[in-house]
Amino acid sequence: MNEAIKIFVRMRPPLQNEDEEAWKIQKESNTIISLPRDPQTTRRYADAFYNYQFTFDKIFSNEDKNEDIYKHCKQLLNYTLQGFNSSLFLYGQTTSGKTYTMLGDQENPGLLPYTLLDLFKECQLPIAISYIEIYNEQINDLLQQGATNLKMQDINGQAFVNQLRIQQVENFDDALSLLCDGEEQRMYRERQIHEHSSRSHTIFQILVQHESHTSTLSLIDLAGSERLNEEDASDETAYINKSLFVLSNVINKLAEGKKSHIPYRDSKLTRYLQNSLGGNSYTTIICTLSPASMNFYQTLSTLRFAQRAKKVENKIYKQESLSKSGLIEALQKELNDIKIERDQLKIQLQQQQSNNNFDQIIDVFIQYIALQVHDKQKFIEDTNILKDVYNQQHKQLIQSLYNQIMQICQDCNLPKGLNNPMSNQTQKVFVQQFKELINKQLQEESIFNNVYVQSILNPQSDFQSYQTQQLMPILESAFQEAMNALQNKLNEITSVVQNIGELSYQNQKIFDDKSLKKYFEIVNNEYNWMKQCKLQLNEQFNKKTQVLQQAFNNVSKNLNDSRLNSQNNNNNKQQQQQQQQLQNITNIINPNIRQSTNTPKFTERDKTALFVWGSGKDGRLGTGSLASQPIPYKVQIQNLQYISCGYYHSAAINIEQQLFIWGKNYDLTPQKQPQFNNIIQVACGCQHTLILDSLGQVFSWGIGDEGQLGNESYFNSDEPVKILDNIIYIEASRSHSAAINKDNLFYSWGSNIDYRLGLEEKKNYNIPTSTGIQVNKISLGTNHSAFIRQDGIVFTTGNGQQGQLGNKINSECYLNLQLDIKAVDLVCGEDITLFINNNGDVFSCGKKSNGNLGHLMSTIPAFLQQPKQIEGLQKIKQISVGKRHCLAISSNKQVWGWGFNFFDQLGLGDKNRFIEQPIKLDLQDVIQVSCGEYHSLALCQN
Ligand SMILES: Nc1ncnc2c1ncn2[C@@H]1O[C@H](COP(=O)(O)OP(=O)(O)OP(=O)(O)O)[C@@H](O)[C@H]1O
Incomplete structure (x- = not known):
């Protein structure tokens, strides 16, 4: 029945x-x-x-x-x-x-x-x-x-x-x-x-x-x-x-x-x-x-x-007891089933053996590729040496500038002629020397600019002309840096000179009022002269920019043709060298690139290896298979400079600023995304991706149902859409996203059902919206966010039901959480927040789950509502949080992990389901870590 x-x-x-x-x-x-x-x-x-x-x-x-x-x-x-x-x-x-x-x-x-x-x-x-x-x-x-x-x-x-x-x-x-x-x-x-x-x-x-x-x-x-x-x-x-x-x-x-x-x-x-x-x-x-x-x-x-x-x-019926013969029959059937299973296993084993042969072929192929790239690596090394030399010279120049200023100041203070604190002669020397020093500084900046001007005004290859477009803003920022340097020097001198003035004022016997006035006149003149310098510099810069623009316009007409030519001319080594030179210069002087927490310097990143472990679902590990990896596994991709894990996919940028993606909706191995160039940061969310290029432009694509793409819609988008300009940093989480612009303004968009965007109106936002707050750092969790305001004060906003807002409040909060903690960095996870202070100590708060807070679970409540220092972690430089696991890098470049380990996301190769307190991983020279939902990535120096 x-x-x-x-x-x-x-x-x-x-x-x-x-x-x-x-x-x-x-x-x-x-x-x-x-x-x-x-x-x-x-x-x-x-x-x-x-x-x-x-x-x-x-x-x-x-x-x-x-x-x-x-x-x-x-x-x-x-x-x-x-x-x-x-x-x-x-x-x-x-x-x-x-x-x-x-x-x-x-x-x-x-x-x-x-x-x-x-x-x-x-x-x-x-x-x-x-x-x-x-x-x-x-x-x-x-x-x-x-x-x-x-x-x-x-x-x-x-x-x-x-x-x-x-x-x-x-x-x-x-x-x-x-x-x-x-x-x-x-x-x-x-x-x-x-x-x-x-x-x-x-x-x-x-x-x-x-x-x-x-x-x-x-x-x-x-x-x-x-x-x-x-x-x-x-x-x-x-x-x-x-x-x-x-x-x-x-x-x-x-x-x-x-x-x-x-x-x-x-x-x-x-x-x-x-x-x-x-x-x-x-x-x-x-x-x-x-x-x-x-x-x-x-x-x-x-x-x-x-x-x-x-x-x-x-199908219901009354079950009769088995007779003895029925039992024997049943056991025979069971035996047959086992035999069939055994034969299937044999076939699988054979297949695996043939896969081993395949692995050998792959190995040979990799060696071949390694030989091919050898030349290129050599070139990178050479340019690095050049870069070091340049850095050295730059330092020396600054040092000598400083020494000389100090010398002048000492000269000024000599109480030789009491009524004539600065003889005409000394004044002249002062002004002269001062001008010389400033000129030197200017010259130095113009050497900088000349490097660009030379390489840009004489475009010999399509690449250079193409780069012209990219270099304009870089040039602008280099100029801005020069201006700032000038201003700093001026401030330094002024303050020394004012100190001297102060001294003399206290001791009327040394300087009378009249001479003091005279003295300040000199300084004032210098101020004015300095302003003039700035104006001139500005003018020069504008002219240069125009010339560059003109040059770019001229060559851009032929851009497409020449790019096609260059594709047919892969062996053009000179072209590669030029490309590399420009690349290196870009990296040296572009000061505005702000990457994630304590991003290592370019020098640390020029020879890197990528290690992956944890769940291999959807190919998120990039190993070419769906298999999970219990311990760190080296993926065949080199010279990466930045990595980012999403929930189910992963991405990386190499030193040539090309983007690679793998995992859900992508391939099982890292695939170059040729449509993008000059990418300096990528942020992977749950099923959406943001990228930032060297022009400060942000593009987004993927799932957009809660406005997390910021593209003025609530629809998914397969195509990258430009959503922002003038940005220096991006973040993406499950259903919200954020960015910091050049003025350090914090923008956010996506779901705001619990004020996680730091925006006042409780609704979804599908356009990047300024919070009006200037910040140093931001981090997005699943349903909350945290940031450090420019004055160093730490804030959290959003859902606090699990204590993740860190201020004894377990409901949702709109930006009213100003924490006592002194943090220089912070990271939000699913329902936890971690803070790093000046010494590199780490503090955690939020929902206790599988050891994710880094404390012995018996010692803390279910919801830890105030940040508590994690024992055993010192001098931490960077942290990343996955669904319920965390990885941290210490100053000696070692990695510590704790939390959920069901999918081997801690890479320990053992069967512990979770680790309550930080434990050192078997990886050396790690410069960046990134945690996905159940997988992890680490970038190591090779
Ligand atoms: N019908 C009900 N009337 C009153 N209280 C209820 C009722 N059902 C559940 N509760 C209360 O809800 C709480 C959770 O219930 P319970 O422990 O049975 O959930 P559960 O589904 O078995 O959870 P778990 O999967 O974690 O074991 C308990 O405090 C219980 O007393």
Whole structure:
């Protein structure tokens, strides 16, 4: 007989910390509907715009007690007593009320105690009980201390657990006391393993012995369904709870009406409960729900699961006991299955061996490529030497300038002729020397400019002409630097001279008023002269700019033709050299490039290697495969200068400022993105990407539903769109993005449902919008942001429910959080914030989860609401945070990691699920780290 799985839904009352209700139950029609979005309130999800409606076999509201629900489930016990198998599943996100429904409490006992009560009232047949949990694909017997990781065996298509305690029970009290023993065992493990209860499934089985066979009632409390991340549903390797993933797959396949290839055997849970799903069992699933708006998506996902499960039909019949011959037949079948599996493994092994040959070919190929690039590397070395020489000279010049100024000042202070503090002669020398020094400074700046002018005004190759366009702003910033240098020198001299004046004023005997006045006149003249210099310099610069513009216009006409020519002329070494020269000069003098935290200098980056580890899903590691890497693995790409991990993809920039991307929606290995040039920074968000080029332009593409692309729409965009100019730094997170412009103004855009943008209006912004705040540093977390204002004060904004805003406040906040902490840098993660102070000490706050805060978990509360210093970390220069793991670089270029390690995202190569306190990784000379959702990248000096 075919019988559809029954689906009940139970919505519990709101808990104390939950926000407004997003769902409403219509009991008469057993329907649940989503409430319309109220723009005045905090309803935060795009989906809340839609009206969802689901109907099930029965819907219970918060008025219904466990006893009422039991009345509707009691039929399952009746079936079992009649000789049929039956099962009751509880499915829902953590804290939705699964355990409350199954076990209940003193006042309101759950379905399991009610079932046991009726069982012994109504049944005279022998009864036995078993109680297991499945945690991380391990079966543990909750009725036997120390009986963990039990094996399973299939007999006649039915899975049995070896050495399971199946305890015969006579009465309700014995049964209840076994249940309590099992719960105690579970609580013991709960204390050992954080989050244990919400990650384990428990199966309580009542076995009723009939004359010819045994019937079973299985009562199953499943792990929290938030472990079932639909994003990841296509790949079990990235899955937190394999059994839940397979359960969902099994339900999907059964709901689609598929008869074969149902993947029961892929997890312990589905293998053990095969009969309950599409097999020989009366089955009811109770889905438990939270009514809160903040759990809207989890509830929606549970309801969708329920809707699919509704379509599954079981085939019910009474199972007869196996005869001896039937048993032998079943065992033979099992043997055959094993043989088939073994043959498949053999084929796989052979394939792997042939892959090894392929690896060898790849190795040879890589060596060949290495020879090809040798010449180029040599050239980079030469230019580096040149650069060092230049730096040395520059330093010397500044030093001698300073010495001479000091000398002049000393001369001025000589109290030789008391009434004539500065003789005419000395004054002349002073002015003369001063002018000479300034001229020297100017000359130096013009040498600088000449390098450009020469290379630009005589364009011999298409590349140079192309570069002209890029160099204009660089030239401008070099000029600005020269002006600043002049101003600083002037300030320095003025202050020394004023000090002398001050001294003399105190001692009237040395200088009379008249001479003092005269003295200041000299300084004043110098001021005026200096202003003149500036004006002239400005004029000169404008002229130069015009000439350059003219030159550029002339050559740009032929640009496309000559670029085509150059593509056909790959061996033009001279051209490569020019390109490299220009590149190096650009790198030396472009002072405005601000990269992430304590970005190392160019010199550190010119020979680098990229190491990757953690989850390989979607190819996010760039290794050419989807496999995960337990320890750092060197990827075949060299000379990178910047790396960025998104949730599911990664990107890098090489020293030629070319962009490479890999991972979700891209290739399995780093691929050059030829449409982009002169890229100086890339920021990968969840599924969107931002890039910044040397002109200060920002482009964005990817998912844009919450405005995170800043391209004036809420649509996704495959094409890069220019969204900003004059920018020096960019950041991207899950659904918001930010930038700092040349005046240090902080811009943000994307989701602002909790003020995470630092903008006053609680709405999504699809255009970059200035916060009006000038900042030194910014960082974006999943739903909050933090920044250091130019005056050094640290601020946080956005969702603070998990303590991530660091100021004892656990609600959302708009920019009113000024923290006491003195930080020079900060990094936001999923729901945590980390701060680095002047000494390189690190502090953390936010939600405790899998060791992500770097403190022993027993020593901190669930929500750490104020920054607390992490022990064992010193002189930290840079930190990156993934979903729940962190990496930090110390001043000796070593890396420390802590937090979630389920996917080997800490690269330790061991099976520790998480690391509570920082531990040193086996990597040397690391200059930048970047953490993705479950993967990590490190840039190391080669
Ligand atoms: N119907 C209900 N009426 C009143 N309180 C409830 C109800 N359902 C759940 N609660 C309360 O909600 C909280 C969470 O419930 P419970 O522990 O059963 O969740 P859970 O889904 O089993 O979570 P986990 O997966 O983490 O074990 C508890 O404090 C419980 O008392």
